[in-house]
Amino acid sequence: MGTHEHNHSLDYLNGTPWFVYECTIELDADYRRIALFLLYLFIFIVGLLENSLVVWVNWRRRHSANGVLFCIINVSLSDLMVIVILPFFMMEVTMDKVWLWGRFLCKVTNLIYVINFYSSSFFLAFMTLERYLSLARPTFPAMFPVVGRRRWVLCGGLWAFSLLLALMENVHVDLLEWDEPGCYMMPEYHFTEWFVTVAFLCLIFQFLGPAAVIITCNVLIARAVKTAPDVQGQRDVWLVHVYSLVFIMCWLPYHMVMFLMLIDDINPYIFSCNTVEVLYFSFSVVQSLSLFHCVANPILYNFLSKSFRNNLINTVVTYLPREGTGDHVGAGTMPNAPNGGGADPGKQRKLSNASTSQSDVGS
Numbered sequence: 072m073g074t075h076e077h078n079h080s081l082d083y084l085n086g087t088p089w090f091v092y093e094c095t096i097e098l099d100a101d102y103r104r105i106a107l108f109l110l111y112l113f114i115f116i117v118g119l120l121e122n123s124l125v126v127w128v129n130w131r132r133r134h135s136a137n138g139v140l141f142c143i144i145n146v147s148l149s150d151l152m153v154i155v156i157l158p159f160f161m162m163e164v165t166m167d168k169v170w171l172w173g174r175f176l177c178k179v180t181n182l183i184y185v186i187n188f189y190s191s192s193f194f195l196a197f198m199t200l201e202r203y204l205s206l207a208r209p210t211f212p213a214m215f216p217v218v219g220r221r222r223w224v225l226c227g228g229l230w231a232f233s234l235l236l237a238l239m240e241n242v243h244v245d246l247l248e249w250d251e252p253g254c255y256m257m258p259e260y261h262f263t264e265w266f267v268t269v270a271f272l273c274l275i276f277q278f279l280g281p282a283a284v285i286i287t288c289n290v291l292i293a294r295a296v297k298t299a300p301d302v303q304g305q306r307d308v309w310l311v312h313v314y315s316l317v318f319i320m321c322w323l324p325y326h327m328v329m330f331l332m333l334i335d336d337i338n339p340y341i342f343s344c345n346t347v348e349v350l351y352f353s354f355s356v357v358q359s360l361s362l363f364h365c366v367a368n369p370i371l372y373n374f375l376s377k378s379f380r381n382n383l384i385n386t387v388v389t390y391l392p393r394e395g396t397g398d399h400v401g402a403g404t405m406p407n408a409p410n411g412g413g414a415d416p417g418k419q420r421k422l423s424n425a426s427t428s429q430s431d432v433g434s
Contacts, residue, residue: 094344098352100167107164110359114366115157121369122147122154128373128383138215138222139205142198143372145226146191150365153187156180157362163254164355170254174246177254181244185237186230189277191364193229195318196281198372203288207295236276240269263336270333278326286315314371321364324357 125147129136133144159180163170170177201214215222243258243265258265293311332350335342342350373379 094348096345096348098348100352103352103356104164104167107355107359108161111157111161111164111362114359114362115154115161118150118154118362118365118369121366121374122151124383125369125373125379126151128379128386131386135217137205137217138201138213139198141215141222141226142194142201145194145229146198146368146372149187149190149194150368152183153362154365156183168253169251170246171252177246178241178244181254181256182237182241185240186233188273189233189236190230191368192277192281192318192322193233195368196284197225197229199285199288199292199314203292203295206292236272239272266336267333270329273329274326278322282315282318282322285318289315310375317367317371318364321361321367325361328354328357 126144129140129144129147132140136144159172159176197214204211204214215225240256244254244256247253247255247257256266256269289311293308296311297308328350331342332354335347335350
């Protein structure tokens with residue numbers, strides 16, 4: 072988890088180590104360790120439960136699901152990947168960045184983390200674009216069509232691109248032995264150049280690009296649903312803007328701190344010693360806070376959806392022991408019935424298009 076950090080005491084100003092310049096600020100690392108451990112524990116427990124439910128409910132429909140739901144499944148799979156490795160980072164935080172699980176797990180856990188770093192944002196952006204097209208451009212070809220290879224080619228391409236971007240950092244991640252073993256990104260040569268490259272790639276591909284798509288499409292969706300006859304007051308419009316706001320809140324603090332660290336690496340004279348200490352102290356905090364997307368995404372894109380809640384109930388019902396042959400089960404509780412069944416299909420589609428809940432599209 073500390074792979075973006077580096078030992079900035081190795082930086083020199085005119086041949087003199089920077090740390091000889093006096094720092095007057097005192098930051099309590101013990102309280103930070105406790106806070107980070109509790110944050111990771113919360114994200115691990117809640118995120119694991121939420122995303123497991125999302126995948127469990129939606130997985131049966133993955134081959135016939137519309138493009139929006141297909142992206143939601145991939146987002147949850149991506150979030151589950153990083154959630155299952157959180158115990159390693161929880162222990163690393165507790166032991167003050169000491170890594171006890173060897174070189175292989177050092178590289179693998181970092182690779183999984185960075186793949187999620189990109190893939191989650193990519194699929195969220197494509198999901199929002201698909202949502203906009205289904206509402207405002209119904210005749211436009213779907214990004215992830217149910218029929219044909221295009222869905223799987225595009226899906227595989229996004230995962231492969233995420234892997235490629237992750238490998239650019241991961242090749243320089245290694246287990247380093249100082250006083251204690253630690254897992255860091257530390258290129259043997261040209262550290263500043265590599266750090267700047269990785270930081271700009273993160274900023275452009277993980278944040279600015281997806282944020283531009285998500286915000287633009289959500290603004291257009293909000294305008295479209297205002298004129299829809301089935302909009303439920305201001306809730307539908309408000310919910311669309313919450314999608315954008317949550318993405319920005321999760322990732323903007325991280326990239327702001329990362330950008331300031333990048334400036335410090337390029338020109339160590341700009342910031343004072345105290346400012347640099349605050350930056351490196353806060354980096355692990357904003358990094359952990361960014362993982363709240365693993366908790367927020369299932370709520371926003373699934374649990375707020377009437378379609379998902381009905382499918383969750385129906386899926387649970389199918390696993391409950393029953394007496395008799397089940398003749399008393401009505402159409403409204405059929406496991407694969409859209410939105411729980413029992414309603415006119417045309418009306419269901421109309422309500423789906425007017426709804427701003429992402430997984431209601433085409434349900």
